[in-house]
Amino acid sequence: EKIKGVLTDIGFGLAARPEDADLIVFNTCAVREHAEQRVFGNVGALKGLKEANPKLLIAVSGCMAQQKEIVEKFKKHYPFVDIVFGVNGIDTLPDILCEKLATRKRVLRMPAERGEIIEDMPIRRDSTFRAWLPIMYGCDNFCSYCIVPYVRGRERSRASADILREFRQLVAEGYKDITLLGQNVNSYGKGLPEDITFAALLRMLDAVPGDYRIRFMTSHPKDATRELIDTIANSAHISRHLHLPVQSGSNSILAQMNRKYTVEDYLSLIAYAKRRMPEMTYSSDIIVGFPGETEEDFRTTYDFLEGLKPAFLHIFPFSERPGTPAVDMPGKVQPSVATRRVAELEELCGRLHGAFCAKAVGSEDTVLFESTLRGGMMFGYTGSYCRVKAPYDRTRINAICRVRFGAMDESHDLMGDILD
Numbered sequence: 001e002k003i004k005g006v007l008t009d010i011g012f013g014l015a016a017r018p019e020d021a022d023l024i025v026f027n028t029c030a031v032r033e034h035a036e037q038r039v040f041g042n043v044g045a046l047k048g049l050k051e052a053n054p055k056l057l058i059a060v061s062g063c064m065a066q067q068k069e070i071v072e073k074f075k076k077h078y079p080f081v082d083i084v085f086g087v088n089g090i091d092t093l094p095d096i097l098c099e100k101l102a103t104r105k106r107v108l109r110m111p112a113e114r115g116e117i118i119e120d121m122p123i124r125r126d127s128t129f130r131a132w133l134p135i136m137y138g139c140d141n142f143c144s145y146c147i148v149p150y151v152r153g154r155e156r157s158r159a160s161a162d163i164l165r166e167f168r169q170l171v172a173e174g175y176k177d178i179t180l181l182g183q184n185v186n187s188y189g190k191g192l193p194e195d196i197t198f199a200a201l202l203r204m205l206d207a208v209p210g211d212y213r214i215r216f217m218t219s220h221p222k223d224a225t226r227e228l229i230d231t232i233a234n235s236a237h238i239s240r241h242l243h244l245p246v247q248s249g250s251n252s253i254l255a256q257m258n259r260k261y262t263v264e265d266y267l268s269l270i271a272y273a274k275r276r277m278p279e280m281t282y283s284s285d286i287i288v289g290f291p292g293e294t295e296e297d298f299r300t301t302y303d304f305l306e307g308l309k310p311a312f313l314h315i316f317p318f319s320e321r322p323g324t325p326a327v328d329m330p331g332k333v334q335p336s337v338a339t340r341r342v343a344e345l346e347e348l349c350g351r352l353h354g355a356f357c358a359k360a361v362g363s364e365d366t367v368l369f370e371s372t373l374r375g376g377m378m379f380g381y382t383g384s385y386c387r388v389k390a391p392y393d394r395t396r397i398n399a400i401c402r403v404r405f406g407a408m409d410e411s412h413d414l415m416g417d418i419l420d
């Protein structure tokens, strides 16, 4: 959205198709190898377009462009890529384009760990009701499988006054679902001149009057505090849903992952949250097939999740990331074994999500209706991401409504009656 904002500011508009574009920018993710392979595939597929239209500019940005080896690969093997710039260079995109047009040479920027926070960058948001609001960047945790600390650098937080200003503006513009973003939002405030915690920031934002939901991503369980849970319990706007990635249900794997908490720590936090807010719901991320994960570790994770009953799970097969300690760890899990374990967890996840939504039948909750469906219907989501359908009513789109759930269909969608 920032890349679009910067480009809109200097006169670009959105093209409907790649064939109509003067400039194509890839914004990339480096967390898993699979995503990187897809980028190489998608960039490679543009070679013909570039040959047909030599004036077309192709640029690659994002976390992939934060890795020297990847920049080298684009340099050597993708001569039709004109521009490569990292995540810390978005504000300099107009200069990069000028340089490219003036020199007619490729501009391949090596990743800079400049790391300073640029405020007031133009932004062109995709949605009129859902907004992303970064509060901190980078990560200091160095989980042994993860590339983020290497591509995103050390943690730095935005000043609370800047966040509050943007937040107020979003609420004033009518945004209803605002997600605070950071690799570990719970360590928000570290290193700032002001004395502030994530919970204190949440209280500050929650005090802004209006009809909206606050969400946040991602919470590291080792830093999620009881103060945070109390803040949610006492808040008017914070969604009663906690996305708390556990990664594994086995303590020995958690230690190998360098996560710095145990399954017992995790469960004790959840138990506290359940006591404070019986209506609270949960979701999690799981990595399957981490080096050394035995069948017993996997069963422990499976049973742990079955007991936890999350609303949903994100399940990822372990992916080796260059430069991370996990690459050299013994006990590699066979791909066929990892695939089977992923399938087992996905089956469990579907079953748990179905049971979770089925439990909601007969109850009431708030739903943010966001879009229309065929057959005179519209859909939206509850705070804990259950999908809800109701008869289309134009006045309810982009509005948070109180709804009673009458039934659930075979795809786990709830049928809602609007109450107010």
Ligand code: SAH
Residues within 6 Å of the ligand: 031, 032, 145, 146, 147, 148, 182, 183, 184, 218, 219, 220, 245, 247, 285, 286, 287, 316, 317, 318, 319, 320, 321
């Ligand atoms: N900062 C967030 C996670 C960011 S990455 C946190 O700590 O929760 C999002 C998710 O991708 C992680 O939770 C993890 O489950 C997954 N992930 C990260 N590195 C991975 C890897 N090398 N292989 C597979 N999954 C990975």
Ligand code: SF4
Residues within 6 Å of the ligand: 139, 140, 141, 142, 143, 146, 147, 148, 149, 183, 184, 220
């Ligand atoms: Fe990666 Fe999240 Fe761990 Fe940071 S806390 S290293 S982003 S998984």
